[in-house]
Structure formats: structure tokens, C-alpha cells
Amino acid sequence: MAEQPLHGMRVLVTRPVHQARSQIERLHTLGAEAVALPLLEIVPVTEAEHVAFNAIKSKILDLDLYTGVIFVSPNAARIGGQWIDAYWPQLPIGVHWLAIGAATADSLEACGIPAHYVNGGYDSEALLCDPLLQQVAEQRFLIMRGEGGRELLADTLRARGAQVDYADLYRRTCPRYSPDLIKRTIFAQGLSAILITSGEALSNLLELAGTEPDLLSTELIVPSQRIAAIAEARGFTRIRIADGPDDTSMIRALRPAD
Template sequence: MRILVTRPAGQQQPLMEALQSAGHQACHCPALLIEPLPVSEDTRRRLMDLDLYHAVFFASANAARLALSAMADLWPQWPVGLHWLAVGKATAAEMATWHLSPEVPAEGFNSEAVLALPCLQMLNEKKVLICRGDSGRELLANALSSRGADVVALPFYRRRANPDFQLPEDCHWIMITSVESWRAVAPHLSAGLAWSGGIVAAGERVATAIAADFAGEIRVAASAHDADMVAALPDREPG
């Protein structure tokens, strides 16, 4: 089958290779464009206090790449005693390139899974830094605050819909890994478009957002991880 991968540019290759290894044709068109944000003086001041934090969490591989680059300008050696946290394996792989050994959920790869990590259970009078984009879920920050943490959330990039997004006419399935990606793709799947394919959604939350706008077949992957997305595909075309 022909599968469209919609991950941002630079993040698509592992999933495309996994699809090709499974015998599918993979093509790529990003749903979202990632635009780095300038590192403000306020952000620099907060990063200079990195050694005061109990944990530093990176919400995506983009957040890890951009935040760690900013941190490296201020810290020739990483401070010790911190819990370095990744939302999933791709983010952990990016952190490894910076010589960090992050803690990552065994499964789930979302905010709920991160909240189950042992280091985030007792947080009274502890500081937690969240490195992320300029939009997204507030679940993690709110939950950590409710556990007593002093939470600082810093944005390092913004997402915007790709104005040049195109859906190949011979595509059987689209892979959607976030609610933001779906919001960018949905306008291209209007009633006037002659397309009868299906969508693979990364988890129930993404699938629920898709189902509100899309009447076609939706397959729900266990997570946004490459193996889970490929495993959610059926052995047939949609319909």
C-alpha cells in the first residue's frame, strides 16, 4: 500500500524506512512546519539556573534539539543531579547525541506516560523545566503543579500549517501523529476531494480529533512510535 507520512521535515525518515521494510510504499509531505523561536533574555536567564532544577523534560525531538543547543551555549558541561526526561524514543535519541542518558516511559510516549515516571511523584518544593513548542497540551504542567512542583515551561519553536501540503491521489493511508497535524491536514480532505483512503492515528486522543471531522476509516495506533504506527496498518486498502 502507499502510505503518506506527515511528520515535520527531518523527522520522517525512520518511519518511512519502517514502512518500506514492511513492504509498503512510503511518501512524505509535512503537515506542519517547525520554526525555531529566538532565545530571549528571559529564557537565557532561566537556563542559567539549570542546576537548580529537579527535572528537565523535552516534549519532542525538536524541543530537545533547540533547547539543548541553547543550553550548551551556557553550560560547557551538563549540570549533575538532574533528571533528564524524554517523551519518547525519538526525543531520547536526539538527547543522546548531546551525551545525555534520558529517562523515557517504557510505553505510551505521551504526557500521561511521563507523569508515571518515578522521579515525578514527590515534587514538593522542587523545580521542573518543560522545553516545548509555543502551543500544545497543558496536562503535564498542570499535573506537575498539582504535585507541588514549581513548573517553568519554555517555548523553543512554533508550529504552523504547511501551506504547500499535498495529498497524493494514489495514497491509501495517511499517518497522523498529533492533533496539530490533523488540524493542518483536515482542510485538504474536504467533501469535494475525491479520496477514499483511511487514516492511522497516533493514539485515542488524536483519533477522537480526527473522527470529529472525518467519516472514513480510522486505525488507532498504540502510540506515535514508528513500530506502533506501522503495526496499526491493516493488510488491505481502506474500505
């Protein structure tokens, strides 16, 4: 029988539905009970939203005018790749395709877009340290993201003299669950750990489940010191920082059952 170091653990998986399957399968393989409760819904902009849709379309049609196009997440890569495929049968020449994190680069590769990323880097801070983004005065960049994302990347590039535009491809919304489902999922049997990969997902968890002591004392696995600080400020008392937001790193940070 394969080794199951997580046997006996009940782990809350909070990734969006389309991103959770691999994590759930890995947890099952390692012996854990994976409980799915997506805390973000990814809602792409549609043609019915005329202003937002046309704003994205104009940026996509002008891709060849940009020095670099930056994708901030696998969702931005997946949805952005669909936009590019619709309007550019062949990729424009001379554009640097940049990804935050290996998972984002992998999503772009699946769309036929070879992207540069910082090996071992998972956030804007890591990409901003890359040599490609140091001397950028008078260069143009397009950031592919969801509405309301962090401003650090654009603000820093602008401070370095670049012109930066956004393509806000999707919205992140909080799913709605009944109080009974929340009770059965989180409180009825108790959780060994919760996997959280964004501050927004953490806020949604608290909105849905409240600030019950049983929740705040559950071990929380997060991918960065930034999100750990948010969790601590919101009252969580047992926080572990994984090496990154990818499935392997998040699961490796789990403590085996006693």
C-alpha cells in the first residue's frame, strides 16, 4: 500500500472549482479527506458588458504596441489566452510575455504562449526584481488581471518610467452557501487544516463562516508572509507559510496527523 502520511487529516480545499481537482486528488492519494469549499468564483467579462468588453478588446487588438504583457495568475493566463487566440491567429512579434509564477507560465504554455517567469517566484515582488523589468523607461506594458487586483506591479513600473495599462478580464466573487452547508463542511466534524492562497479568499471564508474560535484556531496554510500577516490580523492563531501557492508546496506544508 502506498504511504499515506496525511491519513486521518480533514483538509479544507478553497481553490475555485476549475483549479481544485489536482489538489484534491493529491490529498486523497496521501490519505487525507479533502473537503471542497471554493471561496472564489471567477467570472469572465462577457460581450453583454459592452464597456468592459470593448475596453479589453481594444487592448488585445493593440498587443503589438506593447513591450511586454504580464499575466498575474493562472486565471489571467487562461482567460487572456482565450482573448489572444480569438484576435491573434499568430502571436505578435517582439512582445515579451511575462508570468507571475510557474503555474501561470504553464497555463500560458497550454495556450501556445511561451512566457518568461522567475523560477521560484510567486508574486509581483519577485517579477519586479527580474532584469527584464529594471530599465523600462518609455516602454509600454499591459497587465492581464482580474478587477481590483494589487497595484504594486503597475505602480513600480510607472515609477521606473514605463507606461502601464490594465486589461481587467474577470471578477472574483464570493460564492453563496447555506448556513447548513457551512456548518456541515467546517464545524460539524472539525478540520485539521485550511488551505488558503489569497487574502480575498480568506476574507470570504470569514464572511461565510464568521469568526468562531473553532475556525480561528484551525491550522491555516498560506503561501506568503503577506497573507500570513492578513490572517494574523483577522484573528487566526495557527498559521504556517508554505514555500509557494502551488499544490505541491501547499500540501507539503501540512503537518501529518499525530
